[in-house]
Amino acid sequence: MAADVLIIDDDTRLTAMLSGYLQNQGFAPRSSATGKDGLAEIARLPPAVIILDLMLPDTDGFEICRKVRSTSDIPIIMLTAKGEETDRIVGLELGADDYLPKPFSPRELLARLKAILRRSQGRLQNNEADILAFGELEIDRGARLIRVAGEERTLTAYQYDLLLSLAENAGRVLSREQLMDMVKGEELEAFDRSIDVHISRIRAAIETDVKHPRRIITVRGAGYLFARHQVS
Secondary structure, eight states, rough: OOOEEEOOOHHHHHHHHHHHHHHHHTTTEEEEEEEEEEEHHHHOOOOOOOESSSSOOSBBHHHHOOOHHOOOOOOOOEETTTHHHHHHHHHTTTTTSHHHEOOOOOOHHHHHHOOOOOOHHHHHHHOOOOEEEEEEEEEEOOOOOOOETEEEEEEEEEEEEHHHHHHHHHSSEEOHHHHHHHSSSSSSSSSSSSHHHHHHHHHHHHOOOOTSSSSSEEETTTEEESSSSSSO
């Protein structure tokens, strides 16, 4: 069954081009030109992936991202203006899984869509109920849930995969490039702050004191280390 992709963008030429390209690649694209219509489409039939433009005629992509994340973990790829790092960081902090600056290559978008779907399909196919436990932190790989002291915490699909990659390599320092490769299946072309933003969101979910993290430790100049036992 073709993966359903919802494009929320008022650029009709871009939407038509992307829809045609994705359909030729085996996807089932549909589109909405406003945030209101996009939210209605999501409620009517939740897609596998959302491609969300930052600038919409009736609202902005940040607000749409916030509303989607309040009820769903559907992967979101946000389209941003080229070079606007602040927009990308805000989008990630609100729960977007990835971003792509305009103008972009359809082939690059396709690669990112496939990477997101691989993670989603892996989640659906993984019926193992094994749990990784680190003190009060539990990572349920079968249900793709995390709990702290028995309380469920919310992460995006990308952030869950990032946390799982760190936890499965507990005690090992992983560079940003290694983490990006593990989670996305691609290498970083240059320094990318998206990993740092996602790490900060994960810390907010699992750490007692985000200013003094005891589970995910920053190793200056090297990357991040997931501590098997919380550092004191």
